[in-house]
Amino acid sequence: MSTIDLTNVTHRLDQSSSIKTTCAYCGVGCGVEINIFKALNYVRLKGDMDHPANFGKLCSKGSALTETLETESRLLYPEVFGQQSDWPTAISAVANGLQKIIQAHGPDAVAFYGSGQLLTEDYYVANKLMKGFIGSANMDTNSRLCMASTSSAHKRAFGTDTVPNCYDDLDEAELIILIGANSAWCHPVLFQRITKAKENKPSLKIVVIDPRHTTSCDIADVHLQIRSGSDGKLFNGLLAYLADKGKLDHDYIDHYTEGFEDTLKSAQADFPSLEDVAKACGISTEVLTTFFDLYAQNDKVVSLYSQGVNQSTSGTDKVNAILNCHLATGRIGKPGSGPLSLTGQPNAMGGREVGGLATILAAHLGFKPEDTDIVGRFWGSNKIPKGPGLTAVELFNAVAEGKVKAVWIMATNPVFSLPDADKVKAALAACELVIVSDCVARSDTLDLADIKLPAAGWSEKDGTVTNSERRISRQRAFKPLSGEARPDWWIISEVAKAMGFAEHFNYSHPVDIFREHARLSAFENHEGGKLRDFNLSAFKDITAEEYEQLAPVQWPVTTENPEGTARLFSKGGFFTENRKAKFIPVTAKPPKALTNKHYPFVLNTGRIRDQWHSMSRTGLSARLNLHKPEPYIDIHPEDATSTGLSHGSLAQVESHWGSMLARVNHTHECRRGNIFVPMHWTGILTSKGRVGAVVNPFTDPLSFQPESKHTPVRVNAWPCAWQGFVISRDKLDMPDLDYRVDIRLEKSFRYEIADQQQSIEQVEAQLIKCLDHDEDISWQRLEDPAMNLLRIAGFKEDKLLFVAMFQATHELPARDWLTSLISKQEPIGEFRNSLLSGRPPAGAADTGKQICACFNVGEKTIRQLILDKGLKSAEDVGRACKAGTNCGACVPEIKHILQS
Ligand code: SF4
Numbered sequence: 001m002s003t004i005d006l007t008n009v010t011h012r013l014d015q016s017s018s019i020k021t022t023c024a025y026c027g028v029g030c031g032v033e034i035n036i037f038k039a040l041n042y043v044r045l046k047g048d049m050d051h052p053a054n055f056g057k058l059c060s061k062g063s064a065l066t067e068t069l070e071t072e073s074r075l076l077y078p079e080v081f082g083q084q085s086d087w088p089t090a091i092s093a094v095a096n097g098l099q100k101i102i103q104a105h106g107p108d109a110v111a112f113y114g115s116g117q118l119l120t121e122d123y124y125v126a127n128k129l130m131k132g133f134i135g136s137a138n139m140d141t142n143s144r145l146c147m148a149s150t151s152s153a154h155k156r157a158f159g160t161d162t163v164p165n166c167y168d169d170l171d172e173a174e175l176i177i178l179i180g181a182n183s184a185w186c187h188p189v190l191f192q193r194i195t196k197a198k199e200n201k202p203s204l205k206i207v208v209i210d211p212r213h214t215t216s217c218d219i220a221d222v223h224l225q226i227r228s229g230s231d232g233k234l235f236n237g238l239l240a241y242l243a244d245k246g247k248l249d250h251d252y253i254d255h256y257t258e259g260f261e262d263t264l265k266s267a268q269a270d271f272p273s274l275e276d277v278a279k280a281c282g283i284s285t286e287v288l289t290t291f292f293d294l295y296a297q298n299d300k301v302v303s304l305y306s307q308g309v310n311q312s313t314s315g316t317d318k319v320n321a322i323l324n325c326h327l328a329t330g331r332i333g334k335p336g337s338g339p340l341s342l343t344g345q346p347n348a349m350g351g352r353e354v355g356g357l358a359t360i361l362a363a364h365l366g367f368k369p370e371d372t373d374i375v376g377r378f379w380g381s382n383k384i385p386k387g388p389g390l391t392a393v394e395l396f397n398a399v400a401e402g403k404v405k406a407v408w409i410m411a412t413n414p415v416f417s418l419p420d421a422d423k424v425k426a427a428l429a430a431c432e433l434v435i436v437s438d439c440v441a442r443s444d445t446l447d448l449a450d451i452k453l454p455a456a457g458w459s460e461k462d463g464t465v466t467n468s469e470r471r472i473s474r475q476r477a478f479k480p481l482s483g484e485a486r487p488d489w490w491i492i493s494e495v496a497k498a499m500g501f502a503e504h505f506n507y508s509h510p511v512d513i514f515r516e517h518a519r520l521s522a523f524e525n526h527e528g529g530k531l532r533d534f535n536l537s538a539f540k541d542i543t544a545e546e547y548e549q550l551a552p553v554q555w556p557v558t559t560e561n562p563e564g565t566a567r568l569f570s571k572g573g574f575f576t577e578n579r580k581a582k583f584i585p586v587t588a589k590p591p592k593a594l595t596n597k598h599y600p601f602v603l604n605t606g607r608i609r610d611q612w613h614s615m616s617r618t619g620l621s622a623r624l625n626l627h628k629p630e631p632y633i634d635i636h637p638e639d640a641t642s643t644g645l646s647h648g649s650l651a652q653v654e655s656h657w658g659s660m661l662a663r664v665n666h667t668h669e670c671r672r673g674n675i676f677v678p679m680h681w682t683g684i685l686t687s688k689g690r691v692g693a694v695v696n697p698f699t700d701p702l703s704f705q706p707e708s709k710h711t712p713v714r715v716n717a718w719p720c721a722w723q724g725f726v727i728s729r730d731k732l733d734m735p736d737l738d739y740r741v742d743i744r745l746e747k748s749f750r751y752e753i754a755d756q757q758q759s760i761e762q763v764e765a766q767l768i769k770c771l772d773h774d775e776d777i778s779w780q781r782l783e784d785p786a787m788n789l790l791r792i793a794g795f796k797e798d799k800l801l802f803v804a805m806f807q808a809t810h811e812l813p814a815r816d817w818l819t820s821l822i823s824k825q826e827p828i829g830e831f832r833n834s835l836l837s838g839r840p841p842a843g844a845a846d847t848g849k850q851i852c853a854c855f856n857v858g859e860k861t862i863r864q865l866i867l868d869k870g871l872k873s874a875e876d877v878g879r880a881c882k883a884g885t886n887c888g889a890c891v892p893e894i895k896h897i898l899q900s
Helices: 007-013 087-105 120-134 148-158 168-172 188-200 215-219 231-244 250-256 260-269 274-281 285-297 315-328 348-354 369-379 392-400 421-430 488-504 510-522 544-549 637-643 760-771 816-823 831-837 859-869 874-881 891-899
Strands: 018-022 031-037 042-047 110-114 139-141 175-179 205-209 222-224 301-305 338-341 406-410 433-438 451-454 463-466 471-475 601-606 632-635 650-654 659-666 674-678 711-717 722-728 739-744 749-755 778-784 789-796 799-807 850-852
Touching: 018 471, 087 110, 087 406, 087 433, 087 451, 087 488, 110 120, 110 392, 120 139, 120 348, 120 369, 120 463, 120 488, 120 510, 139 392, 148 315, 168 188, 175 285, 188 215, 205 215, 205 285, 215 891, 222 285, 231 260, 231 274, 231 285, 231 315, 250 315, 260 315, 274 285, 301 315, 315 338, 348 463, 348 510, 369 510, 392 421, 463 510, 510 544, 632 637, 637 659, 637 711, 722 760, 722 816, 760 789, 760 799, 778 831, 789 831, 799 816, 799 831, 816 831, 850 859, 850 891, 859 874, 859 891, 874 891
Parallel strands: 110 139, 110 406, 175 205, 175 301, 205 222, 301 338, 406 433, 433 451, 601 674, 632 659
Antiparallel strands: 018 031, 031 042, 463 471, 601 711, 632 674, 650 659, 650 711, 722 749, 722 799, 739 749, 778 789, 789 799
């Protein structure tokens, strides 16, 4: 097996030093600086002041990255069919397993499913192995759930998947439109940049277009709380309105575009009147006109859009409707003006560069004969497939049907994240060969794997990622590989060699792969050849030292333009055959699955402020778990009342495809008839909290992206015998319960529980059994059988080890004070008497529900400071206790507390 050249990593780790790398989470792509104090065995993390994506800022998730570096939850050794193994055995098991199936059933009987968490170098070799040497295009990724609609729309309009603008435009814009993007929570550092831009220039207008009144509305001048799925109609209406008002840039249209007349006709057909569009969108004509006039009157307009637009059965059309408005006004690729899609994942764009989708090949080439010819000659392969492979939903359907018999899943958890997720689970359970490479030991998907391959974690990975503004940044390792973990590119290359393709996968360092990737991007890429946007010719001879020092840079980066490119297309130059952009006529379409009397609510899914995807890393940080510790259902109070759902109770969300349990949260943030459920909880952390099981599997016909923002559901109170919680200093082997959520805290573990059948006494006995190995524990007990109430606490040397409270309803005591008692290293003394009341005595420290995750400041602390010091503004609160002074994502909540 080949060794990995770790010279640079070893050198970095040899001494106390400062290492620049990139955040592991969202598509903002913030630069991070790690200071290593070797003598103290200590690392400190801060935002990289020099990184153009964040200039030193980090959000709550990025700031907590070093809190997630433990090895306890890591997969540290290969496992083959349930047995701990070594790399030679595991590699040959994967290679032989794949080859056996390919020989018997052909290359399309195998598939790879990757992730926006993979580095570009990992992605490159995975794609090369599947499309170049196995000979199938079945290499898709979870970016299909994230950015596929934008990618398709870019290609239709520009000829290539090119983001025309950059983050600097946020500082120069006169109007910023957030469309289906709760950036305050999902791209917090960019949101803070917008907030700052508005502070510096109060004339800057912000419009939020979202069916929910999200935290992003905090800085909005106008919020269009549109009907879910109506954005296509809205942007068609905008184009027609701009034409009516004479606000088009005919010079730009004439010189640099084609297809305008047909597109305008089709937009006008969707725009009989302002009233009609307003009605279709479910908003007032005044609000609609205000937005249209802002767009018409401001030359510098940036449209930021994300999953609210992409995750739709007409997502590609919706993105094109947005792009049509920018093309028609010539507001594209100019300072302060243009469309800017926000990628969800850290390397969603890097994956698109190397062909990490089944519908593209590599280096922004497709499956046309001239494209496959270029890549085939470059790779020295005659096996390039002639057409696209299976996309995410199709791929797992093919697994379910037995057509795909082996699947290799890398750095992702489709049993949690794909729509109709119970079907995916059943498909993998029945699949002949499931290979999973991941850095964690357990996930819903890993639990179904035949072969488990330990992959390097964020702090151990070396390579590159590309953020939402085409900026390539280095991710640099600052920790040695844990256990037997290996970089994904190494694992894939070793499998490729074992399958007989050694000469094509002879890499010993990620720079070898990056250099090849850069050469492919430049190969025959010129006028008269196959001209394309993605070009890294400046790096085609990059040395290991240059790669080590590589500073963040925006592609294209060519020998003629080695500093990179901030913006494209202000003067045309699109990558279509005639170099003109194409207007795409759009007819707005409703979502595929509509509400009906059985499923009267629209389920919308999304992210929350402090968690990332399946929480496999952010869930390890205690402070990130406090803001929203349980899966929940946001529902309008009037809908909740009419459905009999009280605030804080448990409810079941059910669709045609599946069901889940979560806690009810009354909020005016949702439109009537809509509910919102976060995406983050897995089957490992909860007994029944996977919202993916409920989401419909319908996809956009062009991008194949699922419609995760619109599933018809019903919501009903979930009757249970009792509800309760357990807080324990030790992690417990919890009994099997109908409702269970595991929450990791600073020095303890909390479990929210409920059951329909088992009695409280049965569960109490099982819980005590978890702890009865320790004979020195003394117990306190409070019981009221008439009220189905039981409270117990376990002590050792007067220190609280364990507390559990059960009762018939959900109105249990708050958990914060009890959690603080469990964390105490000293005896709890006088508090012992009041403990089982669940209420702190007067004067006891109780910070309340967490508001600021960055500095872990609770609501009661903030309220007390407001009262004691007469604080008047969020800035005052920040000065008094630091809350809201780092990422700023909690500032709207602080303002809310001040108002109340
Ligand atoms: Fe990471 Fe937050 Fe920056 Fe996103 S905004 S890259 S999660 S620090």
